[in-house]
Every structure is written in C-alpha cells, then in structure tokens.
Amino acid sequence: MDRIIIRGGNRLTGRLPISGAKNAALTLLPCALLTDEPLTLSNLPRLADVDGFGHLLNQLGAATTVEGTRPDEFGRVMTIRAGSLTSTEAPYDIVRKMRASILVLGPILARAGTARVSLPGGCAIGNRPIDLHLKALEAIGAELEMASGYVRASAKGGRLSGGRYRFPVVSVGATENVVMAAVTARGGSCIENAAREPEIVDLCRCLVAMGARIEGIGTETLEIEGVDRLHAASYSVMPDRIEAGSYACAAAITGGDLTLTGVAPDEMGATFDALREAGVTVEANGTEVRVAADAPLKPLTLSTAPYPGFATDMQAQFMAMLTLANGASVLTETIFENRYMHVPELARMGADITVSGRTAVVRGVEALTGAPVMATDLRASMSLILAGLAAKGETSVARVYHLDRGYERLEEKLSAVGADIERVSDG
Ligand SMILES: CC(=O)N[C@H]1[C@@H](OP(=O)(O)OP(=O)(O)OC[C@H]2O[C@@H](n3ccc(=O)[nH]c3=O)[C@H](O)[C@@H]2O)O[C@H](CO)[C@@H](O)[C@@H]1O
Numbered sequence: 001m002d003r004i005i006i007r008g009g010n011r012l013t014g015r016l017p018i019s020g021a022k023n024a025a026l027t028l029l030p031c032a033l034l035t036d037e038p039l040t041l042s043n044l045p046r047l048a049d050v051d052g053f054g055h056l057l058n059q060l061g062a063a064t065t066v067e068g069t070r071p072d073e074f075g076r077v078m079t080i081r082a083g084s085l086t087s088t089e090a091p092y093d094i095v096r097k098m099r100a101s102i103l104v105l106g107p108i109l110a111r112a113g114t115a116r117v118s119l120p121g122g123c124a125i126g127n128r129p130i131d132l133h134l135k136a137l138e139a140i141g142a143e144l145e146m147a148s149g150y151v152r153a154s155a156k157g158g159r160l161s162g163g164r165y166r167f168p169v170v171s172v173g174a175t176e177n178v179v180m181a182a183v184t185a186r187g188g189s190c191i192e193n194a195a196r197e198p199e200i201v202d203l204c205r206c207l208v209a210m211g212a213r214i215e216g217i218g219t220e221t222l223e224i225e226g227v228d229r230l231h232a233a234s235y236s237v238m239p240d241r242i243e244a245g246s247y248a249c250a251a252a253i254t255g256g257d258l259t260l261t262g263v264a265p266d267e268m269g270a271t272f273d274a275l276r277e278a279g280v281t282v283e284a285n286g287t288e289v290r291v292a293a294d295a296p297l298k299p300l301t302l303s304t305a306p307y308p309g310f311a312t313d314m315q316a317q318f319m320a321m322l323t324l325a326n327g328a329s330v331l332t333e334t335i336f337e338n339r340y341m342h343v344p345e346l347a348r349m350g351a352d353i354t355v356s357g358r359t360a361v362v363r364g365v366e367a368l369t370g371a372p373v374m375a376t377d378l379r380a381s382m383s384l385i386l387a388g389l390a391a392k393g394e395t396s397v398a399r400v401y402h403l404d405r406g407y408e409r410l411e412e413k414l415s416a417v418g419a420d421i422e423r424v425s426d427g
C-alpha cells in the first residue's frame with residue numbers, strides 16, 4: 001500500500017494547475033446512459049473514481065474510449081457510447097466501493113424503464129441515506145421495491161411520467177438523480193428546493209447540450225420539459241472547486257504565494273470569503289487566482305451548509321489550516337454526522353481540537369510536528385497533507401488510496417511548487 005511522505009516547512013510558491021471536478025465528473029458520466037449516441041467529456045480528472053465509473057458504464061453495456069493518456073498530461077477526454085444497455089443492474093460490489101454509482105439509478109430507469117441498483121449503505125463520514133433519491137423518483141412516476149439490499153425501480157408503462165417534488169432538505173445526489181431521470185419523461189417535472197451546487201449547474205448544462213429542456217438552472221426550482229430523446233454532445237467538465245480550495249489552504253498554511261490556474265473563481269464564493277476573513281490575500285484574474293499569506297492566520301467561525309454556503313468538502317482542510325491560527329476557531333459540521341475523523345490524527349501532530357457533537361473548537365498552536373498518520377476519508381486525507389506541509393519534521397500519511405479518489409497527481413502538483421513530498425510503496 002502507498003504512503004505519502006512529507007518533510008514540512010517549505011513555503012509553497014509558483015503556479016499550480018487545477019483539474020476537472022471529481023464531483024461534476026461523477027454526475028456527468030451517467031448522463032451517457034440516457035442516449036444511444038456518444039457523449040464526449042473533456043477535462044475529466046485522472047482519478048480512481050472516474051476509472052471506476054468508466055468500468056461501471058462498461059458493465060452496463062456502454063463502450064468507452066479514452067484519449068489523453070500521456071503521463072505528463074493532466075485530464076483526459078472520454079467518449080462513452082451506450083448504443084444499448086446490456087444490463088440494468090449496478091451490483092453491490094461496485095456501489096459499495098464508489099458511492100456515486102447510485103447516480104446510475106435515474107438514468108438507467110429513464111432509458112430502460114427498469115433498474116436494479118444496490119443500496120449503498122453507510123460510509124466512513126456518515127450514514128448517507130438515499131430515501132430522498134427514491135421519493136423524488138417516485139414523484140416522477142417510478143415504482144419501487146426493496147429486496148435483498150437492492151432497490152428495483154420500474155416506470156409505469158415503460159416510461160417515467162414526470163411530476164412535481166419538493167425536497168424537504170437539500171440533497172445534491174438526489175437532485176442529480178431525479179434531474180437525469182426527468183429529462184426524458186413523458187411529461188414535465190418541477191423540482192423544488194433543488195440543490196444549487198455548481199456541479200448541478202454543470203450537469204444541467206451538459207443535459208441541455210444533449211437536447212434536454214431545463215429552466216431555472218442554478219436556482220432552487222428546476223422546471224424540466226421531458227423530451228423524446230437526447231442526442232450526442234461534447235462537454236467539458238468544470239474546474240474542481242474543492243481541489244482549488246484545498247491548494248488555496250496549502251498556500252495559506254505554508255505562508256506561501258500560489259497562483260492557481262484553470263479555476264472558476266465565481267464558484268469559489270464561501271471558500272474564498274473565509275480565506276480572506278482569515279487574512280489571506282485572494283486575487284482573481286480571469287481563470288487564475290493568486291493566494292498568498294504572510295502573517296499568522298486569523299481564527300474563524302464556520303458552519304458547513306449547502307451551496308452557496310461553506311462546503312462540507314472544505315471543512316477538514318480549513319480545520320488543518322486553523323490549527324496554526326492566532327486564536328480559537330469554531331467549526332460546525334451540519335451535513336455529515338461523522339466527518340471529524342481527521343481530528344485525532346491532527347491531534348497526533350500537536351493540534352489542539354475539542355469536538356462536542358457537531359462542533360469543533362480549534363485552538364491555534366505555535367507549531368505542528370510531523371508524525372505517522374492515517375487517512376480515513378478523502379478530505380480528511382487532504383487535511384493531513386496540509387498539516388504535514390506546515391509541520392516541523394516528517395509526516396507519513398498512510399492509506400493514500402482515499403486521496404487518489406479525488407486529487408489528480410497530488411505529489412507532482414505540490415512538489416512543482418516547492419513541497420518536499422514523495423509517494424512510497426510498501427509493496
Ligand atoms: C448538501 C451537501 O453539502 N451535499 C454534499 C454531499 O452530497 P451527497 O449527494 O453525498 O449528499 P446529499 O447532498 O444528498 O446529503 C445532504 C444531506 O441530506 C441527507 N440525505 C441525503 C440523501 C437522502 O436520500 N436522504 C438524506 O437524508 C444526508 O444525510 C445529508 O445530511 O456530499 C458530497 C461529498 O462530500 C458533497 O460534495 C456535497 O456538497
């Protein structure tokens with residue numbers, strides 16, 4: 001198993017390219033199941049989850065071809081052609097490893113009139129139920145049956161009817177599933193209290209490029225007019241706002257000066273606001289953003305919330321950064337009940353953090369010290385990398401496969417801007 005070794009203390013400077021967004025890629029890939037014509041996605045990040053999703057599409061009968069495989073290139077272009085579906089089932093083994101596979105439920109059901117998808121179950125960061133995915137699909141004409149850990153969905157008369165659904169709480173995944181299912185329904189749909197994350201906007205724009213009719217994109221009410229069929233399209237995946245935020249924290253925690261390239265600054269709202277509040281310089285110029293810090297960081301009070309609020313996917317990275325702030329910060333996690341697993345690992349590096357329920361109080365310390373630590377989930381892993389970059393001495397981060405789900409060529413990007421970081425394989 002691989003580990004990442006960091007000898008901390010280097011100030012990061014230079015230009016760092018941002019990849020395509022994992023969380024957009026994983027909802028754009030299943031769109032290919034909605035048409036028998038090819039969907040070409042560019043700026044796809046090279047990540048374990050994207051490869052895994054490609055394999056799932058293959059199992060369902062889609063052919064995939066990939067360009068851009070030169071080792072020195074970032075991103076890839078994948079063309080997916082789902083001429084016909086040879087299977088309508090997403091099995092437990094795949095869904096268990098990659099939770100985003102639940103996002104094939106809506107598209108398979110829309111395309112084939114029936115789908116059988118394993119229930120994902122819990123995961124390290126929380127329970128992650130899918131009841132809202134199912135209720136929203138029911139509202140647009142799905143009939144559901146639960147048996148042996150699977151959900152079997154079918155559309156009355158072989159095609160979804162469309163309908164109205166108001167989410168009781170905002171759900172990114174459930175909004176994605178129901179939108180993909182509704183675009184080819186017989187009638188119209190109205191989805192209220194829909195998630196407004198930029199990744200949902202990316203999804204809707206891709207579907208529109210494929211011939212879907214969607215009004216209200218980027219708002220909490222999506223009006224969808226079902227069309228008989230979708231067609232071929234080419235679409236470029238949006239920049240990864242969480243990767244950009246993570247490297248912005250890397251600049252801040254090392255007192256560095258990084259220019260992030262290939263960013264969509266308008267989608268970075270709460271992350272950049274919080275960095276500025278901490279005293280970090282954030283200057284956007286087109287698709288480039290300079291992030292620089294030269295004074296001790298100020299403490300923050302932050303609470304995670306759906307977009308445009310402060311993203312849960314940034315909570316762990318900010319916590320690492322705030323361990324070195326000049327005072328006490330208060331972080332509240334409102335989306336996932338168990339997303340503080342990085343806390344004991346950061347404490348092993350000298351951080352002073354107290355968790356009580358959903359709230360963590362982070363008291364800034366003078367310095368962190370390197371230590372062997374264990375990654376527990378994707379963003380928790382990044383928080384340990386950030387801590388390691390600033391710590392005195394050597395940090396060894398185990399279970400790097402979590403990072404490989406969401407950060408394209410992390411050690412290469414960081415060493416190019418001055419980090420002393422390497423990946424070692426223990427065989
Ligand atoms: C609103 C939010 O910040 N969503 C995050 C969530 O998306 P993801 O799609 O995984 O999760 P949801 O947005 O669906 O979950 C939001 C909340 O709704 C609850 N819920 C969800 C679905 C459901 O059927 N029933 C239910 O009760 C969840 O437990 C959670 O408390 O994790 C992703 C990966 O970290 C992040 O990129 C998303 O930003």
Ligand SMILES: C=C(OP(=O)(O)O)C(=O)O
Pocket residue numbers: 023099100313378379406
């Ligand atoms: C937890 C994350 O992703 P996933 O929903 O794919 O587990 C994340 O992107 O932070």
